[in-house]
Amino acid sequence: MILRGVTSLAGYPPGVYVNEMAVPQSDDVKTSEFVPAFIGEFDRGPVNQYVLISETPTTKLYEVAGPVLGLTTKPNAGNALLDHLKHAKIRKAAFIRVLGEGHATANLVLNDRQGTPAPTLKVSAKYPGEYANIFTVEVADGSAVDTFKLILVSDFVTETYDNLSMDRSNARYVVKVVNASSEHFYLEDLNSGADSFSLARPSVKSKTQLTGGNNGDPVTDADRIGSYDPGTGKRTGLKLLEVIGNIVTDVAHINYSSQTADDAIVTFGEKNNCITYIGTNTAQTVDDAITYRNSFDSDFGQMAFGYYRSATGQRISGACLSAIVHVMGNVEDSGLAVECGWIVGTDQELGFDDYSKLFQNQITAFQLKPSAAGDGSLAWRMANDYTLAKTDVAGDVISDNENRKVNKRRLNSWIEKQLETVAAPWQGRAMTRKMRDDAERRIRTFFDKLVDPGNPAETSKIEAYSIAFNYAAKDIDQFVQDTKVKHYNTAEWILLNFMGGTNVEVDA
Known part of the structure; x- marks a missing residue:
């Protein structure tokens, strides 16, 4: 039996009841922050899992990312990106690691202490990469009787575990202890068949080093786009990023560009x-x-020229730098005024005519301009931000540069994503009259706060909005109809897009 508006089952006969709860009534909708995502080569890390890192009050993003993604060893490795994220004070980002075919993690099999030794414990690196192919394991007697100590050494850290046991029921069972604590290694009990847990202990008394393994073949465009296995659900590359496509806001390949990869990311x-x-x-x-x-014409893709270096010598592409700059800026700002104080040089100096050509052809670049400090100094910031679609939906050339500004598309995308969150309580439900009333109130409140946040610390995002609802609609997708916003400093009203959650795949 379905109950409505019932707060107590007192007086009802025995049975199974479904209590239909009212939808959430709070108008305080927490909007998500900007989340940049980067796809590329790192020294280490998973290849079939995304790494989403949020800064904490005590640990910075780059401090969390360092042990997982590794140190900088290659000229164009993604690890150089962490230096720029550190300087820009980015608090949250997603990372997708790509490797060529044939990548592998190293492992080391340890024998037990029987008269005829048998394999007892397998030590493996968690992630493929440089350190995953070279690591050492040292085994010593533990501080307690019949226990042992494991010392696991990578190129980044030494992990020591004492008083370990091969007894699965022991609180210090080696597999349970290490696998729950280690950032770099995982263990597997090979069940050697020894007559006692003491004899089942690993017998290695000195350091053992395994070299070799395989970092994989050179990374191809197909590796960057990635794969999806519908049977296991495993994904790699850009297809892995699809899993969190609903929360990422700014996406770039790390220091890489090709026709195939760029088409896929756009x-x-x-x-x-x-x-x-x-x-x-x-x-x-x-x-x-x-x-x-x-070669491309899209309202969702910005092209950036050049490579730039940080004060600490780390090289980054203009595409990655542009993504960082836009995340640094407020949603209603274009990013033009955001200075990259940590940038000290570029691979190729451009002249006035070069910047003019880039501007006219909707390609952005970074340029030394007068600093906002007002002391006569110069600072690197974007030379222009008019870099989106060349033509409109009818195929006609867009002549008004203001229509092409990246910040306008970003603001629209941000509002559209937030609108999906605001309407989430009604997704997939047959709407009643009360649900339609509640949804309208909540959606209008959301837009009202974009115009006038109420909080003095927040700025107004849009000048005005208009919205139409279909009161005969049976679901939320049809209920929300024409939604338009008016940006500051523009004359036209811009139609927003509202759709329920859809699953999409990027094809190679």
């Missing part, structure tokens, strides 16, 4: 309503970059 942006940042392929000159820019 498609990802279009399907997941986020902005993507792409490089200039192999273009070494402004004219070559212009030629490459003509």
